[in-house]
Amino acid sequence: MDKITRRKFLTLTGVTAAGALAAGATQVDWSHLMTAAQQNPLDPDAGVLVVVTLYGGNDGLNTVVPAADRAYQNARPELAYKPEEVLDLGEGLGLNPGMKGLKSLWDANQLAIVRGVGYPKPDHSHFRSMAIWQTASPETSVPTGWLGRWLDASGDDPLRAVSVEPVLPPLLAGAQTAAASMPVGGLTLPSGKLGTAFAALGAPQAGEDVWQARASRSIGDLHNAVKVLGGAVHGKAAGEQAKGQLGAQLDLVASLIEAGVPTRAYSVSLGGFDTHADERGTQQRLLTELDAALTPFAQRMAKTERGKQAVVMVYSEFGRRVLANASQGTDHGTAGPMFVLGNGVRAGFHGAQPSLTDLDNGDLKESTDFRDVYATMLEGVLGTEAGKVLGDHSGRVDTLLST
Amino acid sequence: MAVLDERDAVRRLYDRFGFGPRPGELDAGGGFDAALAKLLDPAAAASDVGVKATPAPQVALPGKRDKADAAAKKQANAQVRDQAVQVVTWWLDRMVAADVASGERLTWFWHGHFATSEQKVKSPALMLAQNETQRRLGLGGFTGLAKAMVVDPAMLIWLDGNSNKAGSPNENLAREFMELFALGVGHYSETDVREAARVLTGWTAQRDLADAKFVPKRHDGGSKQVLGSSGDFDAQSFVDVVLSRPESARFIVDRLWFRLVSPTPPAPDVMDRLVSAYGQGRDIRALLTAIAREPAFRDTTTTLVKQPVEWLVGLMRAVGVRPAELDTKTMTQVLAGLRGMGQVPFEPPSVGGWAAGGAWLTTSAGVARLHLAQLVTAKADLSAVTGSKDPTEAIRSVLGVRAWSDRTRTALSGIGKDAKQLSTVAACAPEYVVSG
Numbered sequence A: 001m002d003k004i005t006r007r008k009f010l011t012l013t014g015v016t017a018a019g020a021l022a023a024g025a026t027q028v029d030w031s032h033l034m035t036a037a038q039q040n041p042l043d044p045d046a047g048v049l050v051v052v053t054l055y056g057g058n059d060g061l062n063t064v065v066p067a068a069d070r071a072y073q074n075a076r077p078e079l080a081y082k083p084e085e086v087l088d089l090g091e092g093l094g095l096n097p098g099m100k101g102l103k104s105l106w107d108a109n110q111l112a113i114v115r116g117v118g119y120p121k122p123d124h125s126h127f128r129s130m131a132i133w134q135t136a137s138p139e140t141s142v143p144t145g146w147l148g149r150w151l152d153a154s155g156d157d158p159l160r161a162v163s164v165e166p167v168l169p170p171l172l173a174g175a176q177t178a179a180a181s182m183p184v185g186g187l188t189l190p191s192g193k194l195g196t197a198f199a200a201l202g203a204p205q206a207g208e209d210v211w212q213a214r215a216s217r218s219i220g221d222l223h224n225a226v227k228v229l230g231g232a233v234h235g236k237a238a239g240e241q242a243k244g245q246l247g248a249q250l251d252l253v254a255s256l257i258e259a260g261v262p263t264r265a266y267s268v269s270l271g272g273f274d275t276h277a278d279e280r281g282t283q284q285r286l287l288t289e290l291d292a293a294l295t296p297f298a299q300r301m302a303k304t305e306r307g308k309q310a311v312v313m314v315y316s317e318f319g320r321r322v323l324a325n326a327s328q329g330t331d332h333g334t335a336g337p338m339f340v341l342g343n344g345v346r347a348g349f350h351g352a353q354p355s356l357t358d359l360d361n362g363d364l365k366e367s368t369d370f371r372d373v374y375a376t377m378l379e380g381v382l383g384t385e386a387g388k389v390l391g392d393h394s395g396r397v398d399t400l401l402s403t
Numbered sequence B: 001m002a003v004l005d006e007r008d009a010v011r012r013l014y015d016r017f018g019f020g021p022r023p024g025e026l027d028a029g030g031g032f033d034a035a036l037a038k039l040l041d042p043a044a045a046a047s048d049v050g051v052k053a054t055p056a057p058q059v060a061l062p063g064k065r066d067k068a069d070a071a072a073k074k075q076a077n078a079q080v081r082d083q084a085v086q087v088v089t090w091w092l093d094r095m096v097a098a099d100v101a102s103g104e105r106l107t108w109f110w111h112g113h114f115a116t117s118e119q120k121v122k123s124p125a126l127m128l129a130q131n132e133t134q135r136r137l138g139l140g141g142f143t144g145l146a147k148a149m150v151v152d153p154a155m156l157i158w159l160d161g162n163s164n165k166a167g168s169p170n171e172n173l174a175r176e177f178m179e180l181f182a183l184g185v186g187h188y189s190e191t192d193v194r195e196a197a198r199v200l201t202g203w204t205a206q207r208d209l210a211d212a213k214f215v216p217k218r219h220d221g222g223s224k225q226v227l228g229s230s231g232d233f234d235a236q237s238f239v240d241v242v243l244s245r246p247e248s249a250r251f252i253v254d255r256l257w258f259r260l261v262s263p264t265p266p267a268p269d270v271m272d273r274l275v276s277a278y279g280q281g282r283d284i285r286a287l288l289t290a291i292a293r294e295p296a297f298r299d300t301t302t303t304l305v306k307q308p309v310e311w312l313v314g315l316m317r318a319v320g321v322r323p324a325e326l327d328t329k330t331m332t333q334v335l336a337g338l339r340g341m342g343q344v345p346f347e348p349p350s351v352g353g354w355a356a357g358g359a360w361l362t363t364s365a366g367v368a369r370l371h372l373a374q375l376v377t378a379k380a381d382l383s384a385v386t387g388s389k390d391p392t393e394a395i396r397s398v399l400g401v402r403a404w405s406d407r408t409r410t411a412l413s414g415i416g417k418d419a420k421q422l423s424t425v426a427a428c429a430p431e432y433v434v435s436g
Helices: A006-012 A019-023 A030-039 A070-075 A100-107 A126-135 A146-153 A192-200 A210-231 A245-259 A279-301 A370-380 B006-017 B031-039 B070-097 B102-113 B124-137 B142-150 B153-158 B172-182 B190-200 B235-243 B246-260 B268-278 B284-293 B308-319 B328-341 B363-378 B391-399 B406-413 B419-428
Strands: A048-054 A087-090 A093-095 A111-118 A161-163 A265-270 A310-316 A336-342 A348-350 B224-226 B229-231
Touching: A030 A245, A030 B328, A030 B363, A048 A245, A048 A279, A087 A100, A093 A100, A100 A111, A100 A279, A111 A370, A146 A161, A146 A265, A192 A210, A192 B406, A192 B419, A210 B363, A245 A265, A245 A279, A245 B328, A245 B363, A265 A279, A279 A310, A279 A336, A310 A370, A336 A370, B006 B031, B006 B284, B031 B284, B070 B102, B070 B124, B070 B308, B070 B328, B102 B124, B102 B246, B124 B142, B124 B153, B142 B172, B142 B235, B172 B190, B172 B235, B172 B246, B190 B224, B190 B235, B224 B235, B246 B268, B246 B284, B268 B284, B308 B328, B308 B363, B308 B391, B308 B419, B328 B363, B363 B419, B391 B406, B391 B419, B406 B419
Parallel strands: A048 A265, A048 A310, A111 A348, A161 A265
Antiparallel strands: A087 A093, A111 A336, A310 A336, B224 B229
16 A cells, blocks of 8 residues: 555545544644643543554564574575574574564563454454454444443543544544544744744754754754654555654654643554565564664653553554565565553463464464454553443453453 | 862852743852852741742542532532642642742652642642641651651552552552652562552551541551561651661652752762762751762753743742632643643652653653743743843843753744734743753
8 A cells, every 4th residue: 555645545544534533633732732731730640541552554573583493494484583582482483683672671570461362353454454453343333442432431531542544543443522633733832033942952053962952852852753753644655754753753642741741542554564565674664663662652651650651552453474475575464463561451362373384375363353352451540441442242351460 | 070160060059959040040149158058947938938938739639529420420520620720730839939949849849759639639738738848847857757658648549558458468559669759669578568568558648638547457567577677667667777877868869869959869978978968867958068068069061951840930930920810711721831841830740750850851742842932931021121122131041041052042033023922932941841
């Protein structure tokens, strides 16, 4: 979907035009959220869920790599990572070499990996599969996202879920309520002479004291962040997001959590994972960016009481085919790993690693239904009975959360 | 080592032992020694007009809550929130109003040191009482302050004293007292923590009671061994044992140095001198005097990023804006602005207190800082700037900044004569955000 813009993609999932989103999402800015935190702060014991969506279908086998498996090496002669290249996780698996920060979190027992996550009768369309993940409804199309239904079920304040993405993702649209979005304008900077003068404080000054130089640089970074966060709105292809966007989004989320904004669920995203050709370099660059955004976020969250309530969940709409294609890439596949991080998370592997030889038409067979993970998050982090959101889905990942 | 000249050393002293010089204060004469004597005068608070004019509010303890009655609970929560705003507004106002700001500055230091949060205590009256204790004892002997804090009602609620009883100890307060308040990590064993927790069993507090209560039947009596001493300690003698460790004095010196002088720890010879000034009496005032007289205090490179509260209070003092005189809506925006910068008094992020240095220089905090500066300057008396032929120079003088860099002068010159906009940008300039 290289030529398709994020906005168009979201429209094509069929959710954006429906439900509460038809009326337009509530747009909030930084001051609005801080005032809410001042007047109605989040209960310090309340869990907070941060959902990270990787758009484009991240190749799970080259993320959590079964490098020791002959079948993996044989299936992808050009594309496979050698055992000595990956960051060893045990059980014959290793992290992509771009994920050094997550490896250090793994070593410190702060990272959980749920393996083989998917759903029955997998769909290979980006749009359909992403819609399935975001609506949590594999069998039938529904007009509401799973966290949107959680909003519907638990009150009507849109501030309880906030998207820091440029466009509100379908997962946050309910029938009555949609999450608030804090897009570009969230960091409102003044215009005119005041804005120009403020921006000019970001210019480096030769010979300046180290802290003053840092203060100045933060003002420069701020103006860049405003540009970066705005970057993906205007017709840019999903694969061409400005670098550092996820880091900037998570930086904002961290500040909002620490400030006690009354928000229980946040959505952020990184695009560009649709890597049909010359996949290795592109994917490793993206995973490095993911790593560079997630690692400091997790470290920062561990330092405060409010931060310790946060749980991060990372997913993509599908993994890739086991066998490489002829252009050093992989085609749309099925199950993939999910990362889950946070103080309340039980580190280590969850779910079984799918077999590379017992395949379903060339694709991995899922070992864990993604709704098991969602249900676990709804009940363990958001404190809502999963049945209100996921119907009669009964599966859970029992040991994923320690609380 | 390049050193500050006398005037800049006085400026730094006002920054570090107060919230920055008020306009004209640097020209009062007398130099460094006179400024130091004024800031650390034991009689200062009693005769301080600004302090006298801002007595602490009377805040009622929260009533007994009927948990079954949802409406009553909601109303009680709303009352607690209103009280919390009242208390934080008062304290910010007091910081701005005090003529000699060192008492409030040290109270602010101790609040960050014994970091206790209203978020869990949920009793503004008890938070205020703790604050008053820190103010009353904060410039005296550390022994008295530490002994008050270990049985302070808000502290007992914050660190789970109520769950700490014979047979089922809760180690939270015992551990943090040694790790974060009085000794430092690595200078005690896990056995010491367990034994210290036993010592502190029996101390309870409730958010609707003014005083902590010692309940003998919850106390684990008998001999304990803490830090190599054994005896049937009580909370007060436990504090004596901890504070008598040589590492304790170094820890307290280090903490004050970190917040008031530099993130770089004092050199060994400096540390030795400061520990001896602190002395057997654990005298904070004597320690501060010694810190100010260290040559390193005048080192040009020991700059500090102002914490958001320090920055805001300094700005308000400079341009004459009093929190108590702001309307409710503006005050809400001010507190939201502080929240956006990451620091609201009475709400430290954890028992470890607030971050320092670069943590205050995030991009989102930059937005909050700018909005906050706009709020303050909108209410400010800027006649000194408006009436000046050189407004850029005038706002420098009002804010007590040593000199503008070329970068900042260029930025400010683009604004022209609009005093509010000029002050807003000047308050966000690196030369003001960082204490030189």
